[in-house]
Amino acid sequence: MVKNVYFDNAATTPIRAEVVDVMHEVLKDNFGNPSSTHAFGRSAKTQIETARKSIAKHFNAHPQEIIFTSGGTESDNMLVRCAVQDLGVETVITSKIEHHAILHAVEYLAERKLATVLYVKTDADGAVDYTDLAHLLAADDSKKLVSLMHINNEIGTILDLERVSNLCKTHDALFHTDAVQGVGHYAIDLEQIAVDFLSAAAHKFHGPKGVGFSFVRKNSGLQPFILGGSQERGLRAGTESVHNIVGMAKALEIAYAKLEDEQQYLKELKAQAIKQLTDAFPDIHFNGCCSDMERSTFTLVNVALPISEEKASLLNFHLDLNGIACSKGSACQSGSAKGSHVLEEVVPVALKNWPSIRFSFSVFNTQDDVDYLVKTLATFAKE
Numbered sequence: 001m002v003k004n005v006y007f008d009n010a011a012t013t014p015i016r017a018e019v020v021d022v023m024h025e026v027l028k029d030n031f032g033n034p035s036s037t038h039a040f041g042r043s044a045k046t047q048i049e050t051a052r053k054s055i056a057k058h059f060n061a062h063p064q065e066i067i068f069t070s071g072g073t074e075s076d077n078m079l080v081r082c083a084v085q086d087l088g089v090e091t092v093i094t095s096k097i098e099h100h101a102i103l104h105a106v107e108y109l110a111e112r113k114l115a116t117v118l119y120v121k122t123d124a125d126g127a128v129d130y131t132d133l134a135h136l137l138a139a140d141d142s143k144k145l146v147s148l149m150h151i152n153n154e155i156g157t158i159l160d161l162e163r164v165s166n167l168c169k170t171h172d173a174l175f176h177t178d179a180v181q182g183v184g185h186y187a188i189d190l191e192q193i194a195v196d197f198l199s200a201a202a203h204k205f206h207g208p209k210g211v212g213f214s215f216v217r218k219n220s221g222l223q224p225f226i227l228g229g230s231q232e233r234g235l236r237a238g239t240e241s242v243h244n245i246v247g248m249a250k251a252l253e254i255a256y257a258k259l260e261d262e263q264q265y266l267k268e269l270k271a272q273a274i275k276q277l278t279d280a281f282p283d284i285h286f287n288g289c290c291s292d293m294e295r296s297t298f299t300l301v302n303v304a305l306p307i308s309e310e311k312a313s314l315l316n317f318h319l320d321l322n323g324i325a326c327s328k329g330s331a332c333q334s335g336s337a338k339g340s341h342v343l344e345e346v347v348p349v350a351l352k353n354w355p356s357i358r359f360s361f362s363v364f365n366t367q368d369d370v371d372y373l374v375k376t377l378a379t380f381a382k383e
């Protein structure tokens with residue numbers, strides 16, 4: 001029997017029912033423009049500021065340090081481009097396995113000669129080479145920004161935020177982290193960790209799409225990114241998406257209230273997936289270090305499957321036909337097909353013609369889903 005199984009939670013997560021409820025209330029009863037000074041506007045404004053306080057609290061941040069945006073892409077663009085434009089950053093250090101929201105933003109800066117872009121070495125696990133990072137930071141006296149993602153969205157490798165922030169402090173560099181895949185899944189204490197800027201998106205933690213936030217440390221000197229009204233302390237003009245912001249705050253509140261239980265649940269689910277996949281495909285390769293529960297997030301596995309090239313071309317179609325949603329990601333083989341830039345860096349050359357797939361989990365997945373997935377894959381491989 002065909003089931004509907006959603007294993008693409010790194011792409012987006014289903015919204016929680018409680019979040020829909022609060023958003024519905026706002027849409028129904030709180031339609032005022034937060035910039036209006038009458039009671040309708042004041043009420044909407046209160047909703048936004050309450051959400052801001054609630055979000056800041058989870059990160060030990062000041063409410064003023066939370067700037068609402070349309071999501072991860074906008075936050076990444078805003079923070080990296082403004083650091084260069086407004087803060088005198090001359091060199092941006094990033095890696096080749098960042099999300100395109102960062103990679104294309106730094107390419108833009110480099111093409112226009114607005115900044116020099118350096119790429120820190122990463123290894124086959126997708127881990128940053130901290131010695132190389134220290135070396136790049138010490139290379140010259142230019143003002144530097146390090147932009148490295150907290151959790152890699154394709155292979156799950158976790159960055160040691162504290163270690164990078166200490167290196168940045170030592171070398172007087174700014175530190176931005178794209179924490180889109182980490183916020184809502186991991187505790188992040190911004191009083192303990194000297195991150196200057198952070199990006200987050202609500203739809204990765206069971207909130208609505210089209211809303212996120214930038215953490216901008218107090219007195220950063222950042223200038224307006226979108227010009228217009230004085231919303232978001234003038235940094236990001238435009239009438240706020242009140243229902244989305246309130247929904248995001250609710251989603252984050254639930255995520256952090258249930259953090260330990262949900263982390264435990266997902267760790268067990270991922271461990272089961274690893275075991276069952278290995279039993280079914282003894283030669284399977286776990287891309288990056290995603291089978292290492294300490295160094296890779298519990299929310300995903302990315303595997304290269306030992307199946308024939310002929311079958312590989314039908315794999316995604318077959319999974320879709322069987323109701324399984326996941327993400328295809330293949331390393332570029334010939335240079336002609338556009339593969340994943342992340343897998344290109346981490347998949348061993350000998351395995352580059354195996355199909356790679358990412359299965360990403362949420363608390364709405366069950367053990368039954370994992371059983372169904374592995375059975376479907378095993379049957380397909382044998383047919």
Ligand SMILES: Cc1ncc(COP(=O)(O)O)c(C=O)c1O
Binds near residue numbers: 070076149153180
């Ligand atoms: C690590 C990372 N950064 C940025 C983004 C972009 O976020 P958004 O879809 O909210 O623009 C994503 C989305 O997949 C992501 O995984």
